[in-house]
Amino acid sequence: MPLVECVPNFSEGRDAATVDTIVAAIASAGAAILHRTSDPDHNRSVVTFAAPPEIVGEAAFRGVRRAVELIDLRRHHGVHPRIGAADVVPFVPLRGITLEDCARIAVATGERIWHELHVPVYLYEAAARRQQCRNLADVRRGQFEKLLREAVENPERAPDIGGPALHPTAGAAVVGARKFLIAFNVNLDTADAAIARAIARAIRASSGGLPCLKAMGVRLESRGISQVSMNLTDFEQTPPHRALEAVRAEAEKYGVAIIGTEFIGLVPRKALEMAAGYYLRAANFGLGTVLENRLEEAKI
Amino acid sequence: MPLVECVPNFSEGRDAATVDTIVAAIASAGAAILHRTSDPDHNRSVVTFAAPPEIVGEAAFRGVRRAVELIDLRRHHGVHPRIGAADVVPFVPLRGITLEDCARIAVATGERIWHELHVPVYLYEAAARRQQCRNLADVRRGQFEKLLREAVENPERAPDIGGPALHPTAGAAVVGARKFLIAFNVNLDTADAAIARAIARAIRASSGGLPCLKAMGVRLESRGISQVSMNLTDFEQTPPHRALEAVRAEAEKYGVAIIGTEFIGLVPRKALEMAAGYYLRAANFGLGTVLENRLEEAKI
Numbered sequence: 291m292p293l294v295e296c297v298p299n300f301s302e303g304r305d306a307a308t309v310d311t312i313v314a315a316i317a318s319a320g321a322a323i324l325h326r327t328s329d330p331d332h333n334r335s336v337v338t339f340a341a342p343p344e345i346v347g348e349a350a351f352r353g354v355r356r357a358v359e360l361i362d363l364r365r366h367h368g369v370h371p372r373i374g375a376a377d378v379v380p381f382v383p384l385r386g387i388t389l390e391d392c393a394r395i396a397v398a399t400g401e402r403i404w405h406e407l408h409v410p411v412y413l414y415e416a417a418a419r420r421q422q423c424r425n426l427a428d429v430r431r432g433q434f435e436k437l438l439r440e441a442v443e444n445p446e447r448a449p450d451i452g453g454p455a456l457h458p459t460a461g462a463a464v465v466g467a468r469k470f471l472i473a474f475n476v477n478l479d480t481a482d483a484a485i486a487r488a489i490a491r492a493i494r495a496s497s498g499g500l501p502c503l504k505a506m507g508v509r510l511e512s513r514g515i516s517q518v519s520m521n522l523t524d525f526e527q528t529p530p531h532r533a534l535e536a537v538r539a540e541a542e543k544y545g546v547a548i549i550g551t552e553f554i555g556l557v558p559r560k561a562l563e564m565a566a567g568y569y570l571r572a573a574n575f576g577l578g579t580v581l582e583n584r585l586e587e588a589k590i
Numbered sequence: 591m592p593l594v595e596c597v598p599n600f601s602e603g604r605d606a607a608t609v610d611t612i613v614a615a616i617a618s619a620g621a622a623i624l625h626r627t628s629d630p631d632h633n634r635s636v637v638t639f640a641a642p643p644e645i646v647g648e649a650a651f652r653g654v655r656r657a658v659e660l661i662d663l664r665r666h667h668g669v670h671p672r673i674g675a676a677d678v679v680p681f682v683p684l685r686g687i688t689l690e691d692c693a694r695i696a697v698a699t700g701e702r703i704w705h706e707l708h709v710p711v712y713l714y715e716a717a718a719r720r721q722q723c724r725n726l727a728d729v730r731r732g733q734f735e736k737l738l739r740e741a742v743e744n745p746e747r748a749p750d751i752g753g754p755a756l757h758p759t760a761g762a763a764v765v766g767a768r769k770f771l772i773a774f775n776v777n778l779d780t781a782d783a784a785i786a787r788a789i790a791r792a793i794r795a796s797s798g799g800l801p802c803l804k805a806m807g808v809r810l811e812s813r814g815i816s817q818v819s820m821n822l823t824d825f826e827q828t829p830p831h832r833a834l835e836a837v838r839a840e841a842e843k844y845g846v847a848i849i850g851t852e853f854i855g856l857v858p859r860k861a862l863e864m865a866a867g868y869y870l871r872a873a874n875f876g877l878g879t880v881l882e883n884r885l886e887e888a889k890i
Contacts, residue, residue: 293890322888324881327874340890384885470881474872530870550873556881559859562870566862569869570830572774573850574627581624581770581856585684588622590593590640 292386294346294395295470296321297555299378300335300357301366303328308360309335315356319349325556331510332519333368334377336473338555343387347399350379351406358407358460363434369508370519371430373437374409374461378426381467392467393417400451400465407460410441410453414466419450426464427504434461472522472561473554474530476537479547483509486516489540493518493533500536502527515549525558531565592686594646594695595770596621597855599678600635600657601666603628608660609635615656619649625856631810632819633668634677636773638855643687647699650679651706658707658760663734669808670819671730673737674709674761678726681717681767692767693717700751700765707760710741710753714766719750726764727804734761772822772861773854774830776837779847783809786816789840793818793833800836802827815849825858831865 298316302308309328312335317323321341328335341349354376361375379399381392393416400411418424432440434456440447441454441462448454449462456462478486486507491497494505502524509516518537522528530553538548560577567575577583598616602608609628612635617623621641628635641649654676661675679699681692693716700711718724732740734756740747741754741762748754749762756762778786786807791797794805802824809816818837822828830853838848860877867875877883 291890293885322890324884324888325879340885340888531866534870548871551871552873553875553879556884557879559863559880559882562863562866562880563859565866565870566831570834570862570865571848571851573852575853579625579853579857580859580862582859584624584856585593585640588624588640590591590622 293384295340295382295384296350297338301372302361303333303335304330312353312356316349316353320345321349332370334370336554347395362459363461373430373434374463376463379465389416396465396467404452409457409460410449410462411451412464413450414464415468417466472525474520476518476551477549478516479549481514483516485544486518490518492540493536500528525561529561529564531568593684595640595682595684596650597638601672602661603633603635604630612653612656616649616653620645621649632670634670636854647695662759663761673734674763676763679765689716696765696767704752709757709760710749710762711751712764713750714764715768717766772825774820776818776851777849778816779849781814783816785844786818790818792840793836800828825861829861829864831868
């Protein structure tokens with residue numbers, strides 16, 4: 291059965307009841323909720339669900355509809371950049387479906403979000419119509435507050451579907467299709483976000499660091515620490531353990547310790563097997579050393 | 591389909607052609623060869639294969655028969671204790687079969703090894719008939735050279751099936767049933783095996799160390815290093831990463847570095863996921879964070 295993953299990000303990370311309602315709306319379409327996580331400092335929740343292609347758009351739409359009803363961006367504060375109540379809605383091919391199919395689902399879902407909810411939509415990554423919208427960070431530049439004005443005044447910054455004015459309370463949604471990514475955050479034992487930002491700059495691909503690594507530095511007010519928040523867009527190129535070791539090496543320059551890490555959403559098994567092989571330092575280790583992998587290969 | 595794993599250990603780790611012949615004999619019965627590994631200092635090879643219950647005993651028997659023909663223990667030297675050409679033959683329940691069923695397969699295979707090959711058999715672990723034979727290390731005490739005499743002179747040390755005299759060139763075979771175990775070796779940057787032995791004593795269960803951990807220290811002559819060679823008999827109690835960290839902590843006392851590690855045979859996925867969670871230090875990590883685990887649970 292073809293399967294699509296969808297990982298919508300909602301601009302609410304403090305009120306569990308709101309997130310419960312959104313998650314229930316998604317599940318009501320018949321999607322399987324795989325994971326959810328909320329952070330009070332990011333003030334953001336990430337839901338991971340999977341569904342067949344014919345259901346996944348409907349499920350995402352129901353979640354977005356609830357978010358538009360319940361979240362008021364005018365009163366929203368958090369360290370994570372955002373432009374919408376339902377901020378990002380990526381569709382990800384899991385099996386038996388192409389990235390292009392997922393891009394078509396993204397466009398169709400974006401059309402519904404505009405026509406039924408009056409929330410304009412930016413199409414990003416594999417669903418992008420314009421080069422300047424491919425990269426999520428570029429779409430979100432200036433965030434909700436600035437984009438309210440810029441979307442109307444500057445055609446370059448106008449939404450792809452609907453608008454140009456943003457929705458007054460729900461902003462806009464960034465909808466698209468992309469490959470599977472791993473969201474991985476490393477927490478630092480310092481309240482100084484400048485250190486986290488410097489580390490992020492040093493290690494990310496856009497400034498000549500590790501390939502397929504996006505990173506930003508933020509402060510987690512509630513915990514008095516800072517964080518390097520990362521997206522690994524191709525974990526076979528840059529797996530979590532390499533990202534962690536890169537952060538560790540940079541953090542040592544500042545005499546700052548790593549407190550811990552967290553995955554936002556799910557991690558593919560292979561990334562963990564790669565990490566285990568690295569840290570366990572097994573000379574003859576490979577994915578063929580894994581019992582279940584060998585049994586699957588042997589088809590017994 | 592019920593499936594049994596068998597992990598015979600053969601006393602030949604230098605001549606690849608001999609091991610090839612033994613492996614081919616096992617495969618000829620229709621077993622799936624999952625893994626093989628040989629070490630020149632241990633002078634030992636470990637073959638991991640899987641087969642349905644009705645085939646696994648025949649496959650093991652064919653491998654043992656070849657080993658008895660090709661290996662002469664009188665000319666065998668290696669750092670790993672051994673009493674037979676086909677030294678140990680454990681049957682391990684993988685799925686759809688009990689440990690007791692595997693013990694019955696072990697006994698039946700042991701009977702054939704004695705009656706057809708004239709190699710006497712000790713039954714160990716879940717197939718043991720006598721308390722003093724449950725533990726492999728106790729059966730192998732004194733090794734081939736001493737056991738040649740003791741098996742005849744001391745009824746306590748006589749084989750369970752056949753004998754009491756050992757086979758003049760092939761010794762005896764220790765055949766039995768046990769749960770899955772992980773064989774994991776840690777190599778130390780010292781030629782002094784006394785340090786490896788002291789570390790093994792400090793960490794193993796029998797001397798009050800980590801539960802379900804067996805360990806011995808040996809010298810790897812060909813590489814000029816020493817090794818802590820371990821069996822983890824219940825990796826959920828003591829997983830490889832804890833064993834490695836225990837070795838590391840003890841090795842630091844002697845100022846000795848860890849060069850690397852190796853798995854002998856296969857590792858269950860769960861042990862690797864546990865290691866990844868530990869080293870990646872992910873606060874919210876669990877097996878439910880693994881994409882494939884969640885998809886399997888959701889049955890989609």
